[in-house]
Amino acid sequence: MISIKNIHKSYVMGQNSLHVLKGIDLDIEQGEMISIMGASGSGKSTLLNILGILDNYDEGEYNLNGTKIKKLNERKAAQMRNRMLGFVFQSFNLVSFKNAMENVALPLYYQNVPRKKRNAIAMEYLERMGLKEWAHHLPNELSGGQKQRVAIARALITNPKVILADEPTGALDSVTSLEVIDLLHEINKTGITVIIVTHELDIAQRTRRTVRITDGMITEIIIN
Ligand code: ADP
Ligand code: MG
Numbered sequence: 173m174i175s176i177k178n179i180h181k182s183y184v185m186g187q188n189s190l191h192v193l194k195g196i197d198l199d200i201e202q203g204e205m206i207s208i209m210g211a212s213g214s215g216k217s218t219l220l221n222i223l224g225i226l227d228n229y230d231e232g233e234y235n236l237n238g239t240k241i242k243k244l245n246e247r248k249a250a251q252m253r254n255r256m257l258g259f260v261f262q263s264f265n266l267v268s269f270k271n272a273m274e275n276v277a278l279p280l281y282y283q284n285v286p287r288k289k290r291n292a293i294a295m296e297y298l299e300r301m302g303l304k305e306w307a308h309h310l311p312n313e314l315s316g317g318q319k320q321r322v323a324i325a326r327a328l329i330t331n332p333k334v335i336l337a338d339e340p341t342g343a344l345d346s347v348t349s350l351e352v353i354d355l356l357h358e359i360n361k362t363g364i365t366v367i368i369v370t371h372e373l374d375i376a377q378r379t380r381r382t383v384r385i386t387d388g389m390i391t392e393i394i395i396n
Contacts, residue, residue: 258327
């Protein structure tokens with residue numbers, strides 16, 4: 173499903189260049205649940221953004237579901253993302269002036285699905301997340317765990333093959349964190365590949381495999 177070979181990435185700022193990923197090799201099977209763990213600044217988000225086609229890489233190869241991902245134009249990249257990928261972020265990234273249902277429906281708006289239909293589909297996903305009663309509430313009326321479940325529903329609504337979650341529990345208390353991880357497990361059981369970036373060991377240990385990144389290199393792969 174996902175194969176990356178010898179990925180290098182540097183950020184260039186003026187005269188300076190920061191070598192962040194230093195030759196990453198990783199294969200992820202369809203339906204796998206995997207965590208990427210490492211200290212702050214080790215390159216986890218950079219790697220996830222490359223996997224999510226949100227950022228380019230300088231050297232190496234990335235193959236996603238049989239498609240070579242290299243310097244795609246924005247239209248092609250957006251098409252791949254819409255077809256294949258769902259994103260979940262630490263800070264939820266909900267639109268503050270749209271209610272839960274409208275937030276979940278948003279990806280379908282970009283696919284030109286008519287309002288009535290996309291809202292009906294959004295309601296189904298909210299119901300799956302146990303949030304039907306909260307559909308007409310704004311994000312600031314929801315708890316952290318509820319916001320993250322809205323974000324997960326939004327990630328799922330386009331039927332992605334892969335969910336990419338960058339510190340999805342980073343802003344949540346420990347009980348709510350485990351609920352979110354359980355939810356990601358349920359999603360994984362439906363065959364969706366789940367990739368979780370975290371710096372919390374107990375979260376990482378709840379995935380089948382943990383990849384440890386140190387200073388832009390994979391230093392360990394642990395089977396949990
Ligand atoms: P992590 O997610 O593991 O905390 P990141 O991948 O976000 O690490 O960042 C790795 C390194 O790259 C850090 O030193 C960070 O400051 C730097 N970095 C990240 N994004 C950028 C950017 N857009 N421009 C310049 N430097 C960046
Ligand atoms: Mg990060």
